[in-house]
Amino acid sequence: MNNNELLESFLQYLKVERNLAHNTILSYGSDLKLYFQYLEKLKKSAYEVHQDDLVNYIMERKFEKGNPLREKSIFRLIESLRHFYKFLILDEHLTYDPTLNIRLPKIPARLPQVLSIEEMNRLLNTMPQNNERDIRYKAMFELLYASGLRVSELVGLELNNIDLKVGFVRVIGKGGKERIVPVSKRAILSIEKYLELRNKKYPDTKALFVSKLGKKLSRNEFWVQLKKYALNAGIKRPISPHSVRHAFATHLLSGGADLRSLQEMLGHSSISTTQIYTHVDREHLKQLHKKFHPRS
Secondary structure, rough: OOOHHHHHHHHHHHHHOOOOHHHHHHHHHHHHHHHHHHOOOOOOOOHHHHHHHHHHHHHHHHHHOOOOOOHHHHHHHHHHHHHHHHHHHHHHOOOOOOOOOOOOOOOOOOOOOOOOOHHHHHHHOOOOOOHHHHHHHHHHHHHHHHOOHHHHHHHOOEEEHHHOOEEEEEEEEEEHHHEEEEEHHHHHHHHHHHHHHHHHHHOEEEEEEEEOOOOOOHHHHHHHHHHHHHHOOOOOOOHHHHHHHHHHHHHHHOOHHHHHHHHHHOOOOOOOOOOHHHHHHHHHHHHHHHEEEEEE
């Protein structure tokens, strides 16, 4: 196999056998296409690579003029190369792993930006309800905050994924993993109001949230609208769909939710991912202490 055939075979393996998320597969593919361009300059195939070649390539990308890679991107690049060479060994194209002794860079833990309860209430309570678009986005924002969905999960919901009578939404998360998440009463009321309009105009559409063209909404369009409504609510700092997911998790934890339940609702495969919210909550407590304690 040539390099392009190897790449196609690897991406198919990630999709079919590893069942990785679509965006993860795209990221690995993007990393490896650039890597194969480097191999073309060396006039080498992926089979002929040694550790020194990989180290040189990573360093070249790290200090690339005009577009140097940061630690997080280097981390992903090395992970892409590791997975690729493990696949070659698994498929018996190679007997040794040239990535074996390449260390991953340490990435400093970045605490997520969290919207306060007051900011979330301001966003949701000041939204106009003048037309179909307002009503649709109000329902989407309420559901996002009520259930802590990823934006790809939210826009990918179908009509049969939600049961308003029982108050649950069935979510297909990363890697096709399914989970059931509760929906709040306020979110249910907003969704019911939206469905009255949606079911009349788009009765044959599977998607739960539909654009005015009768198609599933894109993630980018949702992000743009969230920023616009947040600005209208007087929220000046940066906001994204993930900010609302972070707010869901942090506010639940502050209210007494346990980590295991939160892990299940967020769809995290490892509880160590969920534990970052304990740090966020501690930071919030420190800020309150600093602000209100007389000797802080």
